[in-house]
Amino acid sequence: MAWEVVIGLEIHAQLATKSKIFSGASTAYGAEPNTQACAVDLGLPGVLPVLNKEAVRMAVKFGLAIDADVSRRSVFARKNYFYPDLPKGYQISQMELPIVGEGKLEIELEDGSTKVIGITRAHLEEDAGKSLHGEFQGMTGIDLNRAGTPLLEIVSEPDMRSAKEAVAYMKKIHSLVQYLEICDGNMQEGSFRCDANVSVRPMGQEEYGTRAELKNINSFRFVEKAIEIEVERQIDVIEGGGKVVQETRLYDSDKNETRSMRSKEEANDYRYFPDPDLLPVVIEESFLGEVRSTLPELPDEKKSRFIDQFGLSAYDATVLTANRDLAKYFEAVVDAAKGEAKLSSNWVTGELTAALNKAGFGINDSPVDAAVLGGMIKRISDNTISGKIAKEVFEAMWNGEGDADTIIESKGLKQITDSSAIEPVIDEIIANNSGQVEQYRAGKDKLFGFFVGQVMKATQGKANPQQVNELLKKKLSG
Secondary structure, three states, X not given: OOEEEEEEEEEXXXXXXXXXOOOOOEOOOOOOOOOOOOHHHHOOOOOOOOOOHHHHHHXXXXXXXXXXXXXXXXXXXXXXXXXXXXXXXXXXXXXXXXXXXXXXXXXXOOOOOEEEEEEEEEEEEEOOOEEEEEEEOXXXXXXXXXXXXXXXXXXXXXXXXXXXXXXXXXXXXXXHHHHOOOXXXXXXXXXXXXXXXXXXXXXXXXXXXXXXXXXXXXXXXXXXXXXXXXXXXXXXXXXXXXXXXXXXXXXXXXXXXXXXXXXXXXXXXXXXXXXXXXXXXXXXHHHHHHHHOOXXXXXXXXXXXXXXXXXXXXXXXXXXXXXXXXXXHHHHHHHHOOOOHHHHHHHHHHHHHHHHHHHOOOHHHOOOOHHHHHHHHHXXXXXXXXXXXXXXXXXXXXXXXXXXXXXXXXXXXXXXXXXXXXXXXXXXXXXXXXXXXXXXXXXXXXXHHHHHHHHHHHOOOOEOHHHHHHHHHHHHOO
């Protein structure tokens, strides 16, 4: 039987506020356990939550960016459940009246086509603390530093039909929240994570199958693997005569398997009701206008501009605009290279990215800043150095040996562009390789590469390749 996969994602983006959503406690990462949880976060008797306006502003900013309905009136609710890292016994979230309603996001698929993914809602809520297993023998430690940290939960429609589509959507949201500067997107620190709702159904069936929820996955690679493993498991269950049970499952990356955590709760299990300590959030048109005026150039807009302004391919523009900081770096390189956009794109997406990946660096950690790389590209375009010599220059820049001009001068790497200096070298090579010359003139064209190699070797790679080619063709034609 042919099966269709149905996937919806719930993405939790930690908002980049300096304080928590209902208290003044710090949200900074890496503090000693339980040093950033105040009386409000702990739910001590007599304390009252006070809503962080900045969290509201960030949620509205996201809503406007996905062309969503931003609710003029939204309500906070209490989601009741007991867990050791939830000190109040309930989480403050939003249920029936979220701050952001229906929106949409366009993703690009592997074959270059696009698909629109519906976004059901995005609501504000507080994070819980963290249970630490394995830190204490036979016990579980509780760190409440995260308790009360503001989250924006972004819930998609079940519009994705493969693990790769889910990853493409997750990457697009990841890029968007960073462009908007509402989330740092750091997956290692838990700032951006997702739950995946996965089900299968016979191809052509309209009714959805029973879904399982995969909890707290914090990398693109693991999202893809977890979904693929879960799809395989569900198909095996059904084809083996069993039934898929609605439940919450955990993805174990070490064993590459999903396993059951608990039966999946419904909304009524949480006994949602409006939080009596918090007034409804009423958003005025003036506030919407104020937030709208702060919207930056978004990834899709930037991609279109890069194609139009710089003449880049759609693929190169997609790569360069997927990360806000990479796009900013690229534009600075083009500026320093006096408009050499295509060459700048090749170096940023090629040599630089490879070096960053090898070193485990992000673009902001690059030892070669944009102005320095642009300066080197300018020397390629004005024929001071060749593309091959540029690789040696780049390596020296990466190692902190100075800018391109300094390195070219100190290492004597300037390209030979004087034909009168190249011609004697070519004449000597032709004279010393008469057998190869005869074979070339007899029609063995592949030997041309041999002659080019000999000239470059003799000039230590400094001869201008284009001039070498032209002069060799002229002299070998005899």
